[in-house]
Structure formats: C-alpha cells, structure tokens
Amino acid sequence: MIRPAMNSLSDFIDFTSVWVTEGFARDDVPTNGYECFTINQSPDSITKFVPVQSTLYTATLKCTPSSSPGGNYIHWYIQKPNKELKRILYTLDENAVYDSGYNNEKFVTGKKNSEYSLTVKKLNIEDSGTYYCAVLQYFQKTQCIKLKIVLEIQFLLRKSPLCKDASVKRFGTGTKLSVISSQSVSEPKATILSSSEKEVQKTGKLIYMCVIQNFYPDVIKVVWNKEGNTADLAAEQGDIVLDDQLKTYSLTSWITVDKADYGKRFSCKYKHEGVTSASQWGSTSIGEGKAKKSIDVDDQSESCPNRNNSYFENVLLKPTTYQAAYITYTLLLLKSVLYCPILVLTYKFAA
Known part of the structure; x- marks a missing residue:
C-alpha cells in the first residue's frame, strides 16, 4: 500500500x-x-x-x-x-x-x-x-x-x-x-551461502544468505523458516537488481542465526509466478552443519582466495618453502655456468 x-x-x-x-x-x-x-x-x-x-x-x-x-x-x-x-x-x-x-x-x-x-x-x-x-x-x-x-x-x-x-x-x-512483447517469465534460481566455520567460531553466529537470480518479472516474496517452526524468521533483504544483459532480476536475503542453531535446517522460500507449482512457491534449504558454499564476512570476493586457507598456510606462507625454492634455483644456475666452459672446450678440441 x-x-x-x-x-x-x-x-x-x-x-x-x-x-x-x-x-x-x-x-x-x-x-x-x-x-x-x-x-x-x-x-x-x-x-x-x-x-x-x-x-x-x-x-x-x-x-x-x-x-x-x-x-x-x-x-x-x-x-x-x-x-x-x-x-x-x-x-x-x-x-x-x-x-x-x-x-x-x-x-x-x-x-x-x-x-x-x-x-x-x-x-x-x-x-x-x-x-x-x-x-x-x-x-x-x-x-x-x-x-x-x-x-x-x-x-x-x-x-x-x-x-x-x-x-x-x-x-x-x-x-x-x-x-x-519480447521478454518471457523466468523461474528464480536460488542458492544458500553460509559464513565460514572460522567466522562462526569467532563471532558465535552464522549468516545464511539466499541468493535468488535470473527471475522475471521483478515481483517476488521471500521468507525464511526454521525446521519445526512455521513462523517466518526475521530477515534482511537487499534491493532487486536488474541484469542489463540478461534482462532478468536478482536479489539477496539473509538471516543471522545463533550458534546454538548451527546444524538445524533452514529454508529460504520464495513466491514468484515463474515457479511451476500451483502455489507459485519454491524453496531451497540448508542445514545439518554443511553449507553448500562458504562466504567470509570480512571478504566476500570470490575472485581473491582467502589468505587464511590451508593452501596459503602450507605452501605460500612457510619460510622453509621459500628457502627450498631459492636453493634449488641457485644450484640450477651454478650448474648452467659450469657447463658452459666445458661445452666451449669440447667444441674446440673437436674442431
């Protein structure tokens, strides 16, 4: 209204x-x-x-x-x-x-x-x-x-x-x-992201984010439910965004969950005319302590890897790794320097 x-x-x-x-x-x-x-x-x-x-x-x-x-x-x-x-x-x-x-x-x-x-x-x-x-x-x-x-x-x-x-x-x-006269109805595609376990341990809470994409038209209703409870949960929702190339819309909705509820099943439900069911409601769920994908609250960029993961800790950030690489490179360089005079002398004697 x-x-x-x-x-x-x-x-x-x-x-x-x-x-x-x-x-x-x-x-x-x-x-x-x-x-x-x-x-x-x-x-x-x-x-x-x-x-x-x-x-x-x-x-x-x-x-x-x-x-x-x-x-x-x-x-x-x-x-x-x-x-x-x-x-x-x-x-x-x-x-x-x-x-x-x-x-x-x-x-x-x-x-x-x-x-x-x-x-x-x-x-x-x-x-x-x-x-x-x-x-x-x-x-x-x-x-x-x-x-x-x-x-x-x-x-x-x-x-x-x-x-x-x-x-x-x-x-x-x-x-x-x-x-x-050109665009057609498009059914939403939804995925739930979860904050990383490190973030949960740090803050005592976790965030579930429902990313809903590729829907048309832009009229959609989103609610969250927890297993065993039909009441809608308090949630935040971003703006509906238009993709200029695809001519479809997307939005995000998220909830903050107490650590005590980590592992319980949560559902992101959305009502849209593109959903084929009679009620026009679709849903996706997450729970049992296993996230479909993980997001870090401090840095949600997918193009840059998390510098705290095991790859960086075990390979790129250990000083011993750098030392071993440096020694190997130095030995190869010395080897090539020693081989050069030997090849020259061999060529002269052969001539």
Whole structure:
C-alpha cells in the first residue's frame, strides 16, 4: 500500500486528519471493529506476452476482502511506473461507475461469492502497472470512540470537533501486471551461502544468505523458516537488481542465526509466478552443519582466495618453502655456468 512519507509530528497529524475524514487506512490506528479488516489480492503479479497489434489477450485480477464490505463500494485503481495513483472505477456487485478516460470496453468487473474481479481486455503495453482494490468504509459519530486519542490530538492542534462522521479507504496488497512483447517469465534460481566455520567460531553466529537470480518479472516474496517452526524468521533483504544483459532480476536475503542453531535446517522460500507449482512457491534449504558454499564476512570476493586457507598456510606462507625454492634455483644456475666452459672446450678440441 502506498503511503505518504511522514518526517515529523505535523506530517503525522496532517495524514491523520486526512485519514479521519476521507483518507487511507492505517494499520496502526484502530477503527471500531475494522482493525482486522484486510483485502487480499491475487495473484501478486501477472505477465502477459502480447504480440504487437494483437487485441485477443486479457488479464483478470482478483480481490477478496476478509469480511463483507457491507454495502460499500469496491474501488479499482491503477498506478503506472513513476505515475500517480488513478481510480479506474467503483462498483457494487457488477454495476460499475467509470472515471473519466475508462470504460467497460476495456475494464470489466465481476463478483463470485466474496471474490471481486477486474478483467483488463485488449491488452497492450500501456496497461502495465500495479492494480489496487480498495473499500471505502463509513463511520458515524457514535462509532469514533476508538479514535478518541487521534481526534484529541487533532482537536488540540486544529481545534476541530472531537467526533464527526468519517470514512476510511482500505487498500489491497496490489497486483502487478506486465504486458510485454519480447521478454518471457523466468523461474528464480536460488542458492544458500553460509559464513565460514572460522567466522562462526569467532563471532558465535552464522549468516545464511539466499541468493535468488535470473527471475522475471521483478515481483517476488521471500521468507525464511526454521525446521519445526512455521513462523517466518526475521530477515534482511537487499534491493532487486536488474541484469542489463540478461534482462532478468536478482536479489539477496539473509538471516543471522545463533550458534546454538548451527546444524538445524533452514529454508529460504520464495513466491514468484515463474515457479511451476500451483502455489507459485519454491524453496531451497540448508542445514545439518554443511553449507553448500562458504562466504567470509570480512571478504566476500570470490575472485581473491582467502589468505587464511590451508593452501596459503602450507605452501605460500612457510619460510622453509621459500628457502627450498631459492636453493634449488641457485644450484640450477651454478650448474648452467659450469657447463658452459666445458661445452666451449669440447667444441674446440673437436674442431
């Protein structure tokens, strides 16, 4: 969900006042029984290969509120890359009211049980963007008890009434639609790297890094799990990076594990439309004290060998090794110097 940046208390109050009267729902502000109301959209992404000038392709986006909107309208929005959010239409059941520039020849709504849908017809590259489903909920004056603290702050700074009619618009998770004419969906390839045993002994912790590469499009969800526990672990994630040559994406996600858990099995799971399973989830695992690959926290460059490994210790760094090499080279040089006069004398006598 898109939210304006809040850098100060005044920014927060500005946003809160908008929220109270007509704005976006905030996850951290209770809303009189609606605090658990969520809107799930599926799938997370859709990629459609559409030949140039073809009008035969469509894409259907789904929206499922966690409870009935209760007679309130379903709103559909689109946000194109680097553009503002724009509403396409709002609807109750299948009777849609379209905003300027949109019509039912391009966008068709539907409903089946508690699931709402938006079908985009005659796909072209201009249809690419992220589509959001939203529900506008209304509150009476008697319903704003749980907003009391927020409204009191508003009252102190703005001198506005403590209680008034309000509305909240809750947005779904969004579906990214990519319409392309050349690139195809690519399944992610994942590998887990582990910090070296030396680093584990030094710090008492180890790092597992999940490197996910060669996927397209760039919409992906990554979570970590530990064996025997289905809860998602706290993890860090880098930026999604585009490979200009391959036109695919990659990212890294990592977790820090206590030494006591070293040897337990950990799984890096990722959801992407390129995964062939029905759930679109793929995974790779590591555990039992054996890493697939090893990384050193101090130096992760693969092009330069670790100077602490046995090769350098046993061969290149021992003084006796250098001395033996020096003596061997000196003997060979002396031998060649002695052979030279002998060869000259032999040649003269032969002549």
